[in-house]
Amino acid sequence: MAEKIVLIDGHSILNRAFYGVPDLTNADGLHTNAVYGFLNIMFKILDQEKPEYLTVAFDVHAPTFRHEMFEEYKGTRKPMAEELRQQVPVIKEVLQAMGVKIIEKAGLEADDILGTISRMSERRGLEVSVISGDRDLLQLATEHVKIRIPKTKKGQTEIEDYYAEDVLNVYQVTPTEFIDLKALMGDTSDNIPGLPGVGEKTATKIITEYHSIENAHEHASELKPPRASKAIIEHWDLAVLSKTLATIKLDAEIDYEFADAKLGNLYTDEAYVYFQKLQFKNLLGRFETSELSNKIEDAFETITNKEKAEQIFTDAAKAERVGIALCKNTEDVLPLFADLAEFAGIALCCSDEHVYYIKTGNDISSAWLKEQTVQLVEKNECCIFFDVKNAMGELGSLPVSHSFDGTIAAYLLNPLKSDYTGEDVARERLNLLIEDKLPDDSKACYEAYTGWKAAPILQEQLKENNMWKLFVDVEMPLVETLYDMEQCGVRVEADELKAYGEKLGVRIHELEQEIYEEAGEIFNINSPKQLGVILFEKMGLQGGRKTKTGYSTAADVLEKLAPEYPIVAKILEYRQMAKLKSTYADGLAGFIQADGRIHGKFHQTITATGRLSSAEPNLQNIPVRMELGRLIRKVFIPEDGFVFVDADYSQIELRILAHCSGDDMLINAYRQAQDIHRITASQVFHVPFDEVTDLQRRNAKAVNFGIVYGISSFGLSQDLSISRKEAAEYIDQYFLTYPGIKTFLDNTVASAREHGYVETLFGRRRPMPELKSSNYMQRSFGERVAMNAPIQGTAADIIKVAMIGVSRRLKEKQMKSRLVLQVHDELLIETYIPELEQVEEILKEEMERAADLKVPLLVDMHTGNNWYEAK
DNA sequence: TATTTCACG
DNA sequence: ACGTACGTGAAATAT
Known part of the structure; x- marks a missing residue:
């Protein structure tokens, strides 16, 4: 058996893989689908062929990239997608780590390198396999040179193989004649002009008969159709140029030693590191871990x-x-x-x-x-x-x-x-x-x-990264505060909670029966799938929206239907009740420990913005907006002899925005007024402060929220149930009123794009890989995140500083009062009654002095015998 | 395990 | 022509 060599057209296969494999990213946000697909193709070939030699060729300059789907756009070349571009150096590093020979040379196309090496290999008596997604390479096929074109079909990679005779069978021309074929018909994607009016059919006919463009030119007058005859005479120079362009060099000047291409152990420790980083779990199996x-x-x-x-x-x-x-x-x-x-x-x-x-x-x-x-x-x-x-x-x-x-x-x-x-x-x-x-x-x-x-x-x-202070002065001290909070827990009345749950259970059962009655059958109301079928198919309600799997039955969809259909209103009520019972009444009950308290966990390393998160159970999403849900807070009670003091920042995020943007209008608004939404409405809608209507205030409030979230007209229009156009007008008006905010948000996005991250006032960073995406959705998302993260993150920094201050002072003075919960902009202190005044002072002081902003940080505080009263 | 829904800031 | 507000966690059903 002759020895074998595999030659891979690097960019071509990477490109194929990129479009053939669904988007993948690793934990760092690096796109990995092309690298993954490339390696899969390569491994498949290597497993089949078991070659002695392997070489991957790259073009040095690959500023543009094309794909089948782009070929229809005549003459245009799209720039390489960012998600693909970033994977080019990665695949090279991975190959290097596996000890695979990579060859690239300035001024040479990968084609020319592949052609040259394939001839060198043939002369050495090697069997050659050239792997490319590009049919141009078919001209290299011989008896010993096989061109292999991988195709991704239904997730499976199939490979088409072409020896010289296969080219002849499929295209009716020899590999050499394939060049002439191309010279006549051209290739828009490769910028080969070809002859005007000559396509694949005509070109094939001419070449099968005359075998070369030169011979065809000599017999120009005989060519059919006359159009082709005319074209080859009038545009002979074009044909010659095209042939030059289409011809792959077989004698390029390259330094190539077969010894370097000798295939060794691909599964090196170094490669293993890369595979782990890239999270190619099912490729890791190829490594013998014992060798590590x-x-x-x-x-x-x-x-x-x-x-x-x-x-x-x-x-x-x-x-x-x-x-x-x-x-x-x-x-x-x-x-x-x-x-x-x-x-x-x-x-x-x-x-x-x-x-x-x-x-x-x-x-x-x-x-x-x-x-x-x-x-x-x-x-x-x-x-x-x-x-x-x-x-x-x-x-x-x-x-x-x-x-x-x-x-x-x-x-x-x-x-x-x-x-x-x-x-x-x-x-x-x-x-x-x-x-x-x-x-x-x-x-x-x-x-x-x-x-x-x-x-x-x-x-x-x-x-x-300028985060050492944040680490030492904020995050590390906070560990102790959180530990104390978790140890302490919060007291919950199990009996009351049970009674609350049972009350819900009764109503849930009533609603269930009524819903089955109206639907005319018994089904699982909790199943969006079944519910969707009942409502939108069986009952024929209009206005259904789609999700990936079927009809959406989300609250905002049902709310629009509720006034007209009693069953929908009942479903909404059922949902609310079921949620309260399962997640809160029953859910919380399961977490009450022998000491009568719930010791939830506060996680410090979960969120992208720097906020804490709460779990087992989540104590940061206890109902408050709806009265029925809010009642559950009555079961959260302080120990005997204690009361709750609840303190929350007033609109901390908007105040941070005012500070960071330096917008004079907003800063002044905060310095003088209590009701920021009303003052915003007054300024944006040009109405005297006292004449702002409820609707105007509500709209202004929604815009204020939207700004913090990274405003989009679509999002605002959804929230307010208005047209996108109206929403856009609100936003324009808002930015006209507060030009500093517009500038700040624009600058933030621009800086994120430039540096690849955004940061908070305290230096906390959030990397922003999405901003480089070529996908509109992902990029837009990145822009909103870039606007939101510094604001949300700064608020998180501030309350963390406050928490450390509060708990430190409570400890210093050896007080019995203790911090029990944090809900993003709110702290709950279980306060020993004799210490009440002191605690209120500490809370207010520590929270307000946690950051020195251009606008005051205001804290609202309430006291009560349970969380419901204290809020 | 993934998807949908919904509770909070 | 595209299709979304930012950040979480839990429960239920579907796969």
Whole structure:
């Protein structure tokens, strides 16, 4: 068997893959579909052919790109889509990491390189496969050179193969004649003019008969139809030029050593890192994980001897810094209950030399080990954890000022990801791969090592991005505040909650029966699919809107139908009740602990903007807008002897907008007036303040909200149920009234486009990859996000600062009152009644002084015996 | 696991 | 001609 070589037309295959594979992005927002498709095609070919040599050729300058679908647009060349452009360097890096020979040369097309190498290979006696999406390459086919054209059909890649005889069979011309064919018919996508009036049919006829344009030219007078005869005489120069253009060079001057193209092990450690970064999970299986060797594993050492452990703690206390990771035994525990797993040991790392895993056992008790660890954090001022708050849950309170949370650092550096585990940080910041299925103790060792090794890097990167202060002064201290809040929880009356749920249950049952009656059948009202069929097909209601899967039955659609159809009104009421019962009445009840309180979690590394999020249960979306739902807040009560004080910022986001934009009109509006929506209405609609109608005020309010969300006429029109044109007029009027805001928003988007991120007043960043998208929707979304993120994010920064201030002062004065909830612009304090006045003063002071803006930060405060009363 | 709906700021 | 307001989490059904 002869040896084989595979030659790939890099850009052509990448282009094919880009349009053939649905859009994919990795956690960093990098588009990866073309790279993924390319690799799939390449692997498929390599699996089939098992070649000895492999080379990928790229054009050096590929400013434009075309695709089948664009070929119909005559002569136009679209610039390469940004999503594709950004993948070009990626595929090159990945190939390099796999040790694949890449060849590109200025002034040469990839075609010419492929042609030249294919002839060189043939002379060496190799069997050649040329992979391209481009039929031009068919001219290279011979008995030993096979042109392979991948086609993506129904998600499956099929490959068309052409040896010389296949070209003849399909096109009735030899590969060499294929050039002449092209010279006559031209190729708009390749800027080959061809002869006017000669298309594929005529050209094929001429070439099959005369075999070359030269011979055809000599017999010009015989050519049929006469149109072609005339064309070849009058435009002979064009034909000659076209032939030159269409001819692929077979003797280009390139330096090419077959030894460099020899195919080795593609599945290198380096490539594995790339595949992980790109999140090509099903391609990772191709790597033999056993080959991955991280030398650091040699430094792992398990300690079971107490004296040795004591020595390690003593040394660690004096170390410059120490990485610490808890280890739980998850072996016998279902992943679902991982939280319940038993504490099994601690990993410590203070150098490359040793990573200790101190294991609980006969000699070493859990309590002792935890105690030692807490003392270590008290002594060593730089203890690195991943998720300090979680560690505190395990070990008890720790001095957070001595901690460095790698999870939070990684979140600040890129808040768009979903995970910030030690493993992620190792991969992203250390280029260190950690195998998937390791025992718990090895995982802990890796985590401790990663913390120790990555902390200086994370610190450096935070400093480079101007977020070190934010990290040290806001995010890290906040960990302790959140830990305290979670520990404290909020008291909820289980009996009252149950009664509330039962009341809802009765009404739900009534409504159910009435709905079935009117529908004439029993169906699942909770199923949008079934409901849609009943309403829009069986009952024939008009005005249905589509979703991906069927009719939309969302509230805004049903509300329009409700006045006319009683069943729709009942469905809406049913929905409301069902929501209240399932999510709130029943849902919350399940979270009440033995102490009569709900200990929800506050997550610090979830949102893209810097806000907190609340879960298990979500205490930031307890009903308030509708009275019936609002009643549920009566079951949130303070401990005996305490009251609730609820404080919320008044329109903090608009005030931030006023400050950041520096718009004089808005700033003055805030300095003088209470009712900003009314004053906005007065200014925008040119009406005296006292004569603003309710409708005008409502409209102005919607515009104010819209501005904060990154206004669009469509969104506003939806919200106000007005035409897009009217909405656009409101917006124009608004920007005319507040020109500074218009300028600010425009500048923000422009800066986002230039730098690739936006930032808050406190320096928090949000990367903005969407802005470079060629997709209108995605780009528009990016623009709205760019306008919203700095505002929402600054508000998040401000209340975080306030929370730290409030909890610090409550602790300093050793008060019994404590912060229990945060709802984005609102804080709830469970206040010891004797401390009430002091608490009110602290709250107001700390919240108002959290930022120094050009407009005052106002706080509204209420007191009550439950959350309903205090709000 | 994905989709739809809806609660909050 | 396109089709959406920004940021979350939970429950239910459908796949």
